[in-house]
Amino acid sequence: MANVEMYLKTTCPYCVRAEALLRAKGIEAETYNLDAGGPKRDEMIERSGRMTVPQIFIDGQHVGGCDDLFALEREGRLDTMLAA
Template structure:
């Protein structure tokens, strides 16, 4: 199963929606990182993703983007192969 890392905020509806899709796909182990609580982690997220908003989702180290990007990837049929890797 793929390793999922998500920069996350508990109160973010987009974070929850992205997490919900992954859980629906059978992913139960999501490493959540909380950049709002840690300035160094926020810098890391921006360096890795080029973006300043959460969620930022990585599958096996590959940046797939935020919630809308994850949903679009799923609609195109590209999410399942990444998760199965």
Template sequence: MAHVEIYTKAFCGYCARAKSLLGKKGVAFEEYDITMGGPKRSEMLERAQGGATVPQIFIDGTHVGGSDDLGRLDREGKLDALLGI
């Protein structure tokens, strides 16, 4: 199964939606809460090439985007293959 990382903030509906989709698929993920900023926020900005909104999602180190992008991949039938399920 793929290694999934997600940068989130508290009270973020888009973050909750992305985490829910991953949970429904039975995928474990590493979550980085950047609500208060800090080094993980800087890391996210660098890895996401300036993507400043949350969530920012990475699958096996590849940036896939945010919640809408994750949902689109699922609707197109491409997400399961990326997740290795």
């Protein structure tokens, strides 16, 4: 199984959707809560170049946000990435 990391905020509906998709695939992502900002937010921006949540990484590779994750699913590429 791949190592999945996700930067999120608890009130973000896109974060909830992304996390639900991963859980449906049997993946429990390591999550970093950015509700209070702080150094993890700075880390997310440095790693992804983006300021919005969620930001998702699979085995250290930035795959983007919720829409990007669902695009990988539609293209049939997400399962392959998660199985690595």
